[in-house]
Amino acid sequence: MSIASNLAQIKSTLHAGVELIAVSKTYPPEALMEAYAAGQRHFGENRVQELTEKHEYLNKDIRWHMIGSLQRNKVKYIAPYIHLIHSVDSIELLDEINKHAGRNHRIISCLLQVYIATEETKHGFLPEEVLQFFKQHEQEEYPNAHIIGLMGMASFTNNEDQVRAEFRVLKSLFDTLNSEHHAGLNTLSMGMSGDYRIAMEEGSTHVRIGSSIFGVRN
Numbered sequence: 001m002s003i004a005s006n007l008a009q010i011k012s013t014l015h016a017g018v019e020l021i022a023v024s025k026t027y028p029p030e031a032l033m034e035a036y037a038a039g040q041r042h043f044g045e046n047r048v049q050e051l052t053e054k055h056e057y058l059n060k061d062i063r064w065h066m067i068g069s070l071q072r073n074k075v076k077y078i079a080p081y082i083h084l085i086h087s088v089d090s091i092e093l094l095d096e097i098n099k100h101a102g103r104n105h106r107i108i109s110c111l112l113q114v115y116i117a118t119e120e121t122k123h124g125f126l127p128e129e130v131l132q133f134f135k136q137h138e139q140e141e142y143p144n145a146h147i148i149g150l151m152g153m154a155s156f157t158n159n160e161d162q163v164r165a166e167f168r169v170l171k172s173l174f175d176t177l178n179s180e181h182h183a184g185l186n187t188l189s190m191g192m193s194g195d196y197r198i199a200m201e202e203g204s205t206h207v208r209i210g211s212s213i214f215g216v217r218n
């Protein structure tokens with residue numbers, strides 16, 4: 001199967017309005033160009049250096065998504081061009097993004113990453129920490145880092161009920177923030193190759209799909 005036909009197949013399964021982010025980490029620029037030629041414009045990467053190299057090399061109308069853990073001292077490299085940061089996992093990181101976005105005269109859209117899986121290795125805010133954050137902070141404190149939603153990763157398991165339950169936790173937090181805290185969130189980033197169908201059923205607006213488009217990573 002070619003990248004173009006994989007993309008077409010996946011797009012045919014997306015619910016109306018769901019944005020597809022092609023997760024291109026580890027794949028060479030040629031693979032991204034193939035997806036680009038097929039009309040794909042949103043790409044996700046998880047390492048700053050690889051992201052920056054690809055951004056410099058590839059077409060400038062690509063919208064780049066940072067989906068991996070981001071060190072504060074590397075924010076400055078992506079601040080000039082990043083479209084959406086999915087992986088904000090601390091207030092210190094949000095502060096840093098706000099600072100560098102300001103220096104670049106930009107407003108950078110951000111998602112708070114929420115820990116919903118039962119696996120120890122995945123990280124992010126706990127749901128109650130996110131609620132606490134919205135109780136204690138105003139968006140005005142971060143004029144250049146605009147929180148537009150939440151991101152989460154479900155456990156890596158074949159147990160669909162568990163995956164669904166984890167996505168539901170995120171969706172319910174999202175709804176609570178909007179209804180009780182007037183957070184104005186519009187983006188719920190959940191779902192990868194193995195679980196995006198369940199994620200869409202549970203209310204995802206952005207799916208992050210890599211291996212089903214580009215093939216298995218080494």
Ligand SMILES: *Cc1c(COP(=O)(O)O)cnc(C)c1O
Binds near residue numbers: 023194
């Ligand atoms: C790698 C990655 C994906 C894509 O995973 P696939 O299983 O290849 O679709 C999605 N989200 C994050 C945060 C990732 O690191």
